[in-house]
Amino acid sequence: MKYEPACLEIFLTRLAFLLFGKSVYKTFADRLPLEGGEKVLDFGCGMGTVAYYVAKKIPHGQLTCLDISRRWLNACRKTLHSFRNIIYMHCEFPELENESFDAAYCHFVLHDIPERELERIIPALIKSIKPHGLFIFREPLNDTENISVIKRLTGQNNLILKNSRITDIPVMGNALESIYYKQ
Numbered sequence: 001m002k003y004e005p006a007c008l009e010i011f012l013t014r015l016a017f018l019l020f021g022k023s024v025y026k027t028f029a030d031r032l033p034l035e036g037g038e039k040v041l042d043f044g045c046g047m048g049t050v051a052y053y054v055a056k057k058i059p060h061g062q063l064t065c066l067d068i069s070r071r072w073l074n075a076c077r078k079t080l081h082s083f084r085n086i087i088y089m090h091c092e093f094p095e096l097e098n099e100s101f102d103a104a105y106c107h108f109v110l111h112d113i114p115e116r117e118l119e120r121i122i123p124a125l126i127k128s129i130k131p132h133g134l135f136i137f138r139e140p141l142n143d144t145e146n147i148s149v150i151k152r153l154t155g156q157n158n159l160i161l162k163n164s165r166i167t168d169i170p171v172m173g174n175a176l177e178s179i180y181y182k183q
C-alpha cells in the first residue's frame with residue numbers, strides 16, 4: 001500500500017529518534033548478530049532509525065535501505081548522510097537479486113502490510129538472502145493476526161527459527177523479535 005508521510009509525521013519521527021533512538025532502535029540493531037563485513041537489507045527503512053545504528057556495525061560491509069515511500073527514503077538519506085556504505089532503493093515490490101544479502105531485517109514494517117502482499121513480499125525477501133543468512137524482524141504484538149501470517153510464511157519458506165522473544169519497547173509497547181536463519 002503506497003503511502004507518503006506528511007512533513008509533521010517526519011518531524012515527529014525525527015524527534016522520537018533523537019529522544020528514544022538508543023532505547024528503541026539501537027537495542028534492536030545491537031541484537032543483530034553481525035561481524036562487520038556483511039551485506040544487509042533494511043526493508044521498510046523509513047527515516048533510517050535502525051539503519052543509523054546498523055550502518056555503524058558494518059563498517060566493511062554494505063547496507064541497502066529500501067522503502068516504498070520517496071519521502072521516507074529522502075529523510076533516510078539525511079539521517080545517514082555521514083555514512084558511505086549505504087545503497088538507497090525506492091521500490092514498490094522488492095525485485096532483489098537472489099542470494100545477495102547476508103541478512104535482511106524488518107523493523108515495524110510487516111504488521112502494516114496486507115496478507116496478500118506479504119504472500120509475495122516475504123518469499124521475495126527470503127530468496128534475496130544467502131544460504132545460512134539471517135532474516136530478522138521486530139513487529140508489534142497487538143496485531144496477532146498479522147503476526148500469525150508472518151510466522152506461517154517464514155515457516156513455509158525455508159527458514160529455521162534461531163531465537164525469539166517478546167520485548168517491551170519504550171513508548172511502543174510489546175513487540176515480537178525473531179531471528180531466523182536460511183537453510
Ligand SMILES: C[S@@+](CC[C@H](N)C(=O)[O-])C[C@H]1O[C@@H](n2cnc3c(N)ncnc32)[C@H](O)[C@@H]1O
Pocket residue numbers: 001003043044045046047048049050066067068069072091092093106107108109112113121
Ligand atoms: C512504521 S514505518 C517503520 C520505519 C522504520 N523501519 C522504523 O522502525 O523506524 C514502516 C515503513 O515501511 C515502509 N513500507 C511499507 N510497506 C512497504 C513495502 N511494501 N515496501 C517497502 N517499504 C514499505 C513505509 O513506507 C515506512 O517507511
